[in-house]
Amino acid sequence: MRTVRRLQPFTSTIFAEISALAADTGAVNLGQGFPDTDGPAGMLAAAKAAIDGGMNQYPPGDGLPELRRAVSAQVEREYGLHYDPDGEVLITVGASEGIAAAVLGLVEPGQEVILIEPYYDSYAATVAMAGAVRVVVPLVEDGGRYRLDPAMLRGAVTDRTAAIIVNSPHNPTGTVLSDEDLRLVADLCIERDLLCFTDEVYEYLLFDGRVHRPLAAFEGMRERTVRISGAAKTFNVTGWKIGWITAPRELADACRSAKQWLTFTGATPLQHAVAHALDHESSWLEKLSPTLQDSRDLLTASLVEAGFTVHPSEGTYFVVADGRALGFDDAAALARELPGRIGVAAVPVSALADDHARWGHLLRFAFAKREEVLTEGARRLGQLKAGITSRSKSSSPEVS
Numbered sequence: 261m262r263t264v265r266r267l268q269p270f271t272s273t274i275f276a277e278i279s280a281l282a283a284d285t286g287a288v289n290l291g292q293g294f295p296d297t298d299g300p301a302g303m304l305a306a307a308k309a310a311i312d313g314g315m316n317q318y319p320p321g322d323g324l325p326e327l328r329r330a331v332s333a334q335v336e337r338e339y340g341l342h343y344d345p346d347g348e349v350l351i352t353v354g355a356s357e358g359i360a361a362a363v364l365g366l367v368e369p370g371q372e373v374i375l376i377e378p379y380y381d382s383y384a385a386t387v388a389m390a391g392a393v394r395v396v397v398p399l400v401e402d403g404g405r406y407r408l409d410p411a412m413l414r415g416a417v418t419d420r421t422a423a424i425i426v427n428s429p430h431n432p433t434g435t436v437l438s439d440e441d442l443r444l445v446a447d448l449c450i451e452r453d454l455l456c457f458t459d460e461v462y463e464y465l466l467f468d469g470r471v472h473r474p475l476a477a478f479e480g481m482r483e484r485t486v487r488i489s490g491a492a493k494t495f496n497v498t499g500w501k502i503g504w505i506t507a508p509r510e511l512a513d514a515c516r517s518a519k520q521w522l523t524f525t526g527a528t529p530l531q532h533a534v535a536h537a538l539d540h541e542s543s544w545l546e547k548l549s550p551t552l553q554d555s556r557d558l559l560t561a562s563l564v565e566a567g568f569t570v571h572p573s574e575g576t577y578f579v580v581a582d583g584r585a586l587g588f589d590d591a592a593a594l595a596r597e598l599p600g601r602i603g604v605a606a607v608p609v610s611a612l613a614d615d616h617a618r619w620g621h622l623l624r625f626a627f628a629k630r631e632e633v634l635t636e637g638a639r640r641l642g643q644l645k646a647g648i649t650s651r652s653k654s655s656s657p658e659v660s
Contacts, residue, residue, distance in 0.1 A: 323351020429575030
């Protein structure tokens with residue numbers, strides 16, 4: 261293998277593998293986290309108008325001024341955080357590039373980066389690309405939901421720790437970190453002089469009345485936080501890859517120093533359209549979370565009916581389910597079996613963790629799908645329990 265050693269563990273992704281299985285078998289793809297409906301019509305029209313209007317060349321390296329202004333206004337409007345659009349806002353090619361720019365621009369080789377486990381897979385790959393060392397701290401179960409363990413988090417910090425990556429709402433578990441959890445992270449970052457890179461792409465996708473709290477809004481955290489978000493999940497345009505960083509100028513400059521050598525810049529007409537959406541599509545956003553909450557409830561009920569134990573999803577596109585009650589201890593094996601067996605695709609949570617034993621019984625299902633897709637997925641999931649019941653009856657001895 262010619263791939264450098266530090267990237268050999270990352271030559272493929274579980275999302276590509278499961279989506280390929282779904283395509284090959286005609287399975288309902290509840291694995292990869294993308295919606296199957298478009299975002300606001302006004303935003304799509306703005307993209308078309310920008311293309312027709314000749315906005316087809318390089319934008320400025322930091323992103324279109326109108327989008328930087330729209331991002332700055334959105335963050336101040338929602339959270340009371342002010343970032344200068346000329347120097348503290350950087351447009352990236354998706355949030356994944358934002359994470360990469362932060363790690364590559366602010367973490368030295370050999371330094372440690374703390375990841376909360378399970379984690380989105382690009383985090384580990386990015387830490388490896390930077391020549392840094394990842395240190396994982398697992399979420400712990402508490403009454404069905406997940407939280408941080410203060411002793412575990414504090415115990416993970418060493419003199420070599422440079423930063424912690426925090427993702428809330430959290431992919432894959434659907435956990436929204438509590439104020440207590442966020443305060444723990446903030447206190448530790450301040451106490452040990454750590455940077456914090458926050459992945460907030462699901463900031464609008466919260467359920468049951470929950471409210472998003474950016475870590476940068478906590479006292480003492482703005483100056484040490486690189487906040488990353490984007491349009492993909494907010495406006496149903498995962499294929500557009502328009503993300504952004506908001507950070508104090510010194511940190512934004514460091515991210516820019518890496519980002520400019522990754523892609524330099526992103527799609528001009530799509531940046532224009534996302535600026536329109538941030539400024540004018542609040543009514544569309546107001547409907548997003550309630551619609552997804554209904555989808556969550558539909559899929560959760562279907563999984564419970566099929567025999568899974570389901571952990572509460574408080575946000576994101578995802579719900580995690582435990583198949584041990586059905587006799588499935590190895591979720592990775594089950595994920596590779598389900599598409600061909602019942603025509604449903606899901607992702608094993610262990611693929612997003614270092615500790616496979618801790619997370620090996622869980623599957624992640626995505627519910628950002630049309631109702632008819634989820635209903636068909638539910639019908640197929642019911643076959644799993646029916647098949648187990650049928651096999652159990654056929655293998656039981658006759659009673660005279």
